[in-house]
Structures are given as C-alpha cells and as structure tokens.
Amino acid sequence: MALNMVVMAAGKGTRMKSALPKVLHKLAGKPLLQHVLDTMAPLDCAARIVITGHGAEQVEARAQAQALRFVRQMPQLGTGHAVQQAVPALDAGAPTTLILNGDTPLVRRETAEALVAASAGSKLALLTVVLDDPSGYGRILRDAAGQVLGIKEHKDASEAERQIREGYTGMMAAPTALLTRWLGQLKNDNAQGEYYLTDIVAMAVAEGVEVVATQAGSETEVLGVNDPVQLADLERRFQRQQAETLMRAGVRLMDPARFDLRGTLEAGAEVEIDVGCVFEGRVMLGEGVRIGAHCVIKDAVIQAGAVIHPFTHIDGEAAGVEVGEGALIGPFARLRPGAKLGREVHIGNFVEVKNSSLAAGAKANHLAYLGDATVGERVNYGAGSITANYDGANKHRTVIEADVHIGSNCVLVAPVTIGAGSTIGGGSTIAKDVPAGELWVARARQTKIPGWTRPVKLKK
Known part of the structure; x- marks a missing residue:
C-alpha cells in the first residue's frame, strides 16, 4: 500500500x-x-x-x-x-x-x-x-x-x-x-x-x-555526515563495500583500499584493475580487460581483452567512448566523448582522440591528435600529426581511408579525405583531397643559408 x-x-x-x-x-x-x-x-x-x-x-x-x-x-x-x-x-x-x-x-x-x-x-x-x-x-x-x-x-x-x-x-x-x-x-x-x-x-x-x-x-x-572527517570515513566505507561486491563477482582488484567507483561498473570474468583507478558514470568492462594504475574512466564500454595502460584518461560524457576487443590504450592517452575504437586499435602515449572512429588495426602510437575523424582499417598515424578540425567557427571532418600511412608531424586541414593506400610524407600540411594509392608531400624545400653563424650572447 x-x-x-x-x-x-x-x-x-x-x-x-x-x-x-x-x-x-x-x-x-x-x-x-x-x-x-x-x-x-x-x-x-x-x-x-x-x-x-x-x-x-x-x-x-x-x-x-x-x-x-x-x-x-x-x-x-x-x-x-x-x-x-x-x-x-x-x-x-x-x-x-x-x-x-x-x-x-x-x-x-x-x-x-x-x-x-x-x-x-x-x-x-x-x-x-x-x-x-x-x-x-x-x-x-x-x-x-x-x-x-x-x-x-x-x-x-x-x-x-x-x-x-x-x-x-x-x-x-x-x-x-x-x-x-x-x-x-x-x-x-x-x-x-x-x-x-x-x-x-x-x-x-x-x-x-x-x-x-x-x-x-x-x-x-x-551513519550520518556532520563534518568532512565523517564524510571521508563514509566514502572509504562505501568504496570498500563496492570493491568487495566486485571482488566477490570475480574482479581482481590489486588493492581495494585504492579504488573509487562513482557510478556503476559492470565487469566480465578475469578483469584486472590496478591501484588508484577512478570509475565514473556508467562503465562496462568486457572479459579479460586489464586496467593499469591511476586511470580515470567515465561513461565507457571497453570490450573483451582490451588493455588500458597506466595514467590513461577516458571521458565519454553524453556521447560515450567505445574501445574494441584487444585494443591497446595508453599509457598517458586521452579518449574524449565520441571516440569509437575498433578491434586491436592502438592508441599510444600522449595521443588524444575526440569524436572520431578508428577501424580495426588502426594505430596512433605517439603524440598525436585525432578530432572529428573517420579512420579506416590498418591506418598508421604518425607521431606529432594532427587533424586541424576547427576553422574558428565550425568543426569539419577528416576521412582517412584504409591502409593509409600518415608520416610524422603532419597537419590534415579538414574537410579533407585521404584515399585508401596513400602515403603522406612527414612534415606535410594537407588541405586538399588525396587520391588513393599516391604519395603526397607538402613541405618547403630544404635550403642552406650561406654565411649564417649562430648568435653569440652579448657580454655586459
């Protein structure tokens, strides 16, 4: 009643x-x-x-x-x-x-x-x-x-x-x-x-x-809360309860005293979570997922066998983040809302991905940015390369088709399409579509400056 x-x-x-x-x-x-x-x-x-x-x-x-x-x-x-x-x-x-x-x-x-x-x-x-x-x-x-x-x-x-x-x-x-x-x-x-x-x-x-x-x-x-000390005590009690529930379900927590869940966490069999990790919003971890130390993961689905290396930050917010089976992420990677990574994708250290999809086997291993991009299978995205997706007023999309190789320190000025199997030479700025299977290089000619000497610090 x-x-x-x-x-x-x-x-x-x-x-x-x-x-x-x-x-x-x-x-x-x-x-x-x-x-x-x-x-x-x-x-x-x-x-x-x-x-x-x-x-x-x-x-x-x-x-x-x-x-x-x-x-x-x-x-x-x-x-x-x-x-x-x-x-x-x-x-x-x-x-x-x-x-x-x-x-x-x-x-x-x-x-x-x-x-x-x-x-x-x-x-x-x-x-x-x-x-x-x-x-x-x-x-x-x-x-x-x-x-x-x-x-x-x-x-x-x-x-x-x-x-x-x-x-x-x-x-x-x-x-x-x-x-x-x-x-x-x-x-x-x-x-x-x-x-x-x-x-x-x-x-x-x-x-x-x-x-x-x-x-x-x-x-x-x-227990009620009357001061910050009581709040902190209740926080640890609650986190311990959540940790024990997960461990009883088979999750391996390296140290339940160094675990924080601020939402819901669903985990498959054989999941391992190292120390200092924070889970927010709704997170789903597939079978055999391994989470390295000191990761922050919010509103994400991580499929079976994926490895999230230490110090990775995943923040799905409303759009969510999806990580495919067997993917390798981090360390020190950042996945932002709308990142959708396929099977066995590699995202390495200091790589940021936002509102972009990467198909199976694509790799961005070092110091790179992919924003508003569609990346095909087996693409290799070079260190220091970025998609220039914002013109100061609007966002534009970059399409990188399958088997493309993007050299180091490239700028892809959206909207632009890089055709399947093509290669972009290191240091290039690409603002026009590239046909499939071609090598394109867009950089200034290397030039010697006659008579140049290194400046010398003036004595006072």
Whole structure:
C-alpha cells in the first residue's frame, strides 16, 4: 500500500565548514540527498516530500526524483518542527509515513521497507542501531521487559542514560493520522529549546500505541555526515563495500583500499584493475580487460581483452567512448566523448582522440591528435600529426581511408579525405583531397643559408 515518504534535508551543516548545503556534499560523486532519493525510488509512495531550509533553492534545484514535493523549514527549530512543515503535503489516505534523513546516504531500501512493515499502519516503528560509542545519538529507553518507553537526546541524557548503547538513527515509520496529531502537541521545553521529533515516542506510549524498534543491518548504513572527517570515513566505507561486491563477482582488484567507483561498473570474468583507478558514470568492462594504475574512466564500454595502460584518461560524457576487443590504450592517452575504437586499435602515449572512429588495426602510437575523424582499417598515424578540425567557427571532418600511412608531424586541414593506400610524407600540411594509392608531400624545400653563424650572447 502507498505511503508518505518524508526526507529531512533542511540543516545548515555548520561543521562542514562550507557554504554548500550539507546534503549536497558528495559521496562517491553524488550528493548525499540524491543517494537517499535514488535508493528509495522503487518504493510505492503516495507523496515524496523533501524538507529544505538552509540553501533551499540550491537543494531543490539539485534534487531529482519522480513527483517530488518540497516544503521549507524557516527557521530551523528542530526535527519535530521540520516534520510539522510536511504535514500539509502528506497524503491522508496513506496509512504510514516514513521519515528519513537526507544526510544518511547509505540507508538500504530493504531497511526502510522493514521499518514500514514493522509499523503496519498502526505502530510507531523506530530504526535503531547498537554502537560501542553512541555519542550524539538519542538513547532508546526500555522497561524491564524490553518495551520501548521513549528516546532521550544525548544532550539531555543523564550519565546513566548515556551508557545505553542502543541509539536512535533519526529514521522512523508512523501511522499518518497519529503522527499528524502528535506533531501538533510537541513542546520545546528542553536544553536546546527545539521541537524534538523523538518526543512523540512518549506520546505514543502514553496513549497505549505500541512502539517497536527495528535494528539496522549495519552501522555503516545509518551513519550520518556532520563534518568532512565523517564524510571521508563514509566514502572509504562505501568504496570498500563496492570493491568487495566486485571482488566477490570475480574482479581482481590489486588493492581495494585504492579504488573509487562513482557510478556503476559492470565487469566480465578475469578483469584486472590496478591501484588508484577512478570509475565514473556508467562503465562496462568486457572479459579479460586489464586496467593499469591511476586511470580515470567515465561513461565507457571497453570490450573483451582490451588493455588500458597506466595514467590513461577516458571521458565519454553524453556521447560515450567505445574501445574494441584487444585494443591497446595508453599509457598517458586521452579518449574524449565520441571516440569509437575498433578491434586491436592502438592508441599510444600522449595521443588524444575526440569524436572520431578508428577501424580495426588502426594505430596512433605517439603524440598525436585525432578530432572529428573517420579512420579506416590498418591506418598508421604518425607521431606529432594532427587533424586541424576547427576553422574558428565550425568543426569539419577528416576521412582517412584504409591502409593509409600518415608520416610524422603532419597537419590534415579538414574537410579533407585521404584515399585508401596513400602515403603522406612527414612534415606535410594537407588541405586538399588525396587520391588513393599516391604519395603526397607538402613541405618547403630544404635550403642552406650561406654565411649564417649562430648568435653569440652579448657580454655586459
């Protein structure tokens, strides 16, 4: 049955020491809040509500989810006050309201579903976690039989209460009608002068409404972010989780502590990834692909058997990059959006390819640029050669047909076609089409300058 989902994202995050709203700081390349929204996207929600406050315009502009609604908490007077602002946006017909934190990015959908199931539209269900050091967490108070009696915020807790290891994560599921009524009864007579959402627990107990606690599967999934240290710690925890998932699927990571995934990575059998690599966007690695150390790969498909040598930068963006079977790329190569490389293509050190296709067996091994080019099979593209694809206003295409040999330090001024099997002599600037099978050279005659002597530095 559909439910209300409320995500609290109004806090300033003073300890982040940043003008950026806390929930927009990134974990694995994505804002904290967006992690929560993406994880919960499959839930059947009658209303999806985000409570904003500090930096509301920025947060609302960046948050993305289907049928998302925003309410603002101005000023920020506590968690209870925050949820009060969401009451007019709740769907009264949804029996349960789920409340989540926008700065707790790794909470699992299964955990949220278990919380909703525990509430069952009639109980107040709290998500708790048992920690060795629960400092900062509200403590779960229970009677001798283990029944939940209330939550005591850390700052208001006695020394004895602070010894309790079960902490409240800030997430709950409550009957919508009861939640609405309890929110209207909140008071701010506490150490902070704020309206605590946790005070509704005592109200539920007083009314005889059953309060149940569902424990999180792990500490990591309920950890929030309050400062850069916590963000960095959560980043490494998350990256370790992703690394272990890949390794269990058969990927060989040389060192999982030096691996970063900021998107999705699909990998076939026998894939090897060396240290210091960063994967962004959507990346697919075919069977037997080897990625050398310190590569950055974004939005790319790399087919089976390809080798990406160290320090290569592949950035597909919207157009993507495709690397064919058995291709050899790098070291220190750069593949930009629209690069499409066929089987056994070689792209060597300090070669840049953008919006260009290279057919099977083509090679550009050293210090070259191919932009807006169509390159045929078995082409050899010489060191220092470039396609001059931009006239200052428009881009133009260069076509290099099969079995062409381009000498070193050539400039191909687009639009131009180099016919199949032809050869361009080193140092040539070619601005006209070259017929198939011919040798063309376009450079000044070598000339001796009589009487020339090397300049001598003047003495002062």
